[in-house]
Amino acid sequence: xxxxxxxxxxxxxxxxxxxxxxxxxxxxxxxxxxxxxxxxxxxxxxxxxxxxxxxxxxxxxxxxxxxxxxxxxxxxxxxxxxxxxxxxxxxxxxxxxxxxxxxxxxxxxxxxxxxxxxxxxxxxxxxxxxxxxxxxxxxxxxxxxxxxxxxxxxxxxxxxxxxxxxxxxxxxxxxxxxxxxxxxxxxxxxxxxxxxxxxxxxxxxxxxxxxxxxxxxxxxxxxxxxxxxxxxxxxxxxxxxxxxxxxxxxxxxxxxxxxxxxxxxxxxxxxxxxxxxxxxxxxxxxxxxxxxxxxxxxxxxxxxxxxxxxxxxxxxxxxxxxxxxxxxxxxxxxxxxxxxxxxxxxxxxxxxxxxxxxxxxxxxxxxxxxxxxxxxxxxxxxxxxxxxxxxxxxxxxxxxxxxxxxxxxxxxxxxxxxxxxxxxxxxxxxxxxxxxxxxxxxxxxxxxxxxxxxxxxxxx
Ligand code: GAP
Numbered sequence: 001x002x003x004x005x006x007x008x009x010x011x012x013x014x015x016x017x018x019x020x021x022x023x024x025x026x027x028x029x030x031x032x033x034x035x036x037x038x039x040x041x042x043x044x045x046x047x048x049x050x051x052x053x054x055x056x057x058x059x060x061x062x063x064x065x066x067x068x069x070x071x072x073x074x075x076x077x078x079x080x081x082x083x084x085x086x087x088x089x090x091x092x093x094x095x096x097x098x099x100x101x102x103x104x105x106x107x108x109x110x111x112x113x114x115x116x117x118x119x120x121x122x123x124x125x126x127x128x129x130x131x132x133x134x135x136x137x138x139x140x141x142x143x144x145x146x147x148x149x150x151x152x153x154x155x156x157x158x159x160x161x162x163x164x165x166x167x168x169x170x171x172x173x174x175x176x177x178x179x180x181x182x183x184x185x186x187x188x189x190x191x192x193x194x195x196x197x198x199x200x201x202x203x204x205x206x207x208x209x210x211x212x213x214x215x216x217x218x219x220x221x222x223x224x225x226x227x228x229x230x231x232x233x234x235x236x237x238x239x240x241x242x243x244x245x246x247x248x249x250x251x252x253x254x255x256x257x258x259x260x261x262x263x264x265x266x267x268x269x270x271x272x273x274x275x276x277x278x279x280x281x282x283x284x285x286x287x288x289x290x291x292x293x294x295x296x297x298x299x300x301x302x303x304x305x306x307x308x309x310x311x312x313x314x315x316x317x318x319x320x321x322x323x324x325x326x327x328x329x330x331x332x333x334x335x336x337x338x339x340x341x342x343x344x345x346x347x348x349x350x351x352x353x354x355x356x357x358x359x360x361x362x363x364x365x366x367x368x369x370x371x372x373x374x375x376x377x378x379x380x381x382x383x384x385x386x387x388x389x390x391x392x393x394x395x396x397x398x399x400x401x402x403x404x405x406x407x408x409x410x411x412x413x414x415x416x417x418x419x420x421x422x423x424x425x426x427x428x429x430x431x432x433x434x435x436x437x438x439x440x441x442x443x444x445x446x447x448x449x450x451x452x453x454x455x456x457x458x459x460x
Contacts, residue, residue: 004282011345033208043366062193068175079306087147095139117265168202176224177299192227212334219333226324236294251361256280270298279339290331297323358415365415368394374423382422
């Protein structure tokens with residue numbers, strides 16, 4: 001794959017300086033790899049979530065969105081195996097004290113080896129053999145490999161002891177499984193049906209980084225789709241198609257996307273298949289955006305065994321009881337947003353100057369329209385004529401700072417699809433000039449027609 005036109009750092013610098021993302025708690029020196037979304041990033045992320053909801057929930061007759069708690073009964077995480085197994089293998093360089101994920105260290109230096117299939121002992125033996133070098137200092141003296149629990153621990157109530165330990169959820173999915181029976185019963189749901197949510201997940205990643213690509217706190221958009229055992233292949237294919245159609249809908253460039261089917265050796269013993277959608281990030285290369293996993297009845301089975309509750313479904317057609325099987329499409333919201341912003345960033349020469357333009361999908365841009373009075377003398381008039389008319393319908397910004405050329409550039413750089421300029425003729429011909437972000441073509445439109453005109457543009 002060819003290197004992307006604009007380096008990752010150039011894009012992330014632009015996102016920070018224009019108000020999409022800020023370093024978290026910056027006035028205190030920040031917190032490493034922790035980011036806050038600014039007004040533009042927050043608006044854009046909310047729109048991404050809305051399109052996800054429209055695509056996967058609103059237009060589906062058999063999908064139920066819920067909002068489960070972040071701190072759940074810790075028995076949930078024992079049942080799923082997270083307490084015992086949700087670890088990352090960790091080593092430190094004894095020479096320069098840099099810390100690494102052992103599997104990544106091996107993968108980077110010996111790509112021919114399948115680290116997913118290696119045991120802790122095998123990885124440790126290889127690292128201690130001297131064949132692996134520290135990427136920071138070049139030495140090959142590492143501490144013994146140790147497993148590092150990735151779930152964030154906290155305590156419930158006043159006592160901080162083993163009995164009061166609880167965890168911040170490392171994935172939202174388990175809140176969906178443990179509510180299977182509640183949703184099925186209260187919503188009179190018949191198979192096949194799905195339960196989904198959008199919410200925060202937390203992982204104490206050893207090597208977070210690359211801006212919002214890997215953070216310790218992130219948002220997931222997850223679905224558990226339940227069906228009759230035996231229909232696994234059919235629903236796996238269905239959800240692969242649905243996910244592809246969603247990433248198409250939000251305008252991700254197909255050139256930089258690929259489906260990666262997990263090898264049989266990568267699959268958990270219960271899994272009937274997993275596919276990742278990967279994106280080719282500038283500078284970073286291929287990275288996972290989401291996964292679609294065919295998980296059989298493994299999760300419901302674990303919860304049924306651990307809770308001693310009957311989680312089976314009574315099939316109204318056959319009168320048989322069984323545990324449904326499940327396919328899980330799981331998107332990372334922050335990663336998807338980052339991919340969209342990387343895709344959208346563009347530069348071009350206009351009249352000897354560089355114009356930055358964020359070619360975001362029109363329905364993802366933080367603002368749909370910018371209202372720009374040509375001169376400060378027109379501010380009140382423009383505001384009265386346009387703001388009450390348009391702001392209830394379109395996400396709008398009213399910008400009066402700087403020359404009109406500078407304001408156009410500013411709006412281009414944050415992806416605003418249309419700028420509406422109110423000039424000295426506007427009160428006479430009851431019209432404004434509408435400028436298109438991508439083509440920069442300008443058109444005179446009657447104020448009375450603006451709502452319909454813009455509605456058509458956003459429906460295109
Ligand atoms: N329930 C399945 C599950 O959690 P996962 O592959 O671990 O699967 C799903 O996570 C998605 O969540 C990933 O494809 C990625 O987009 C996102 N994700 C996972 N860890 C992340 C992190 N540390 N920072 C940002 N996004 C993350």
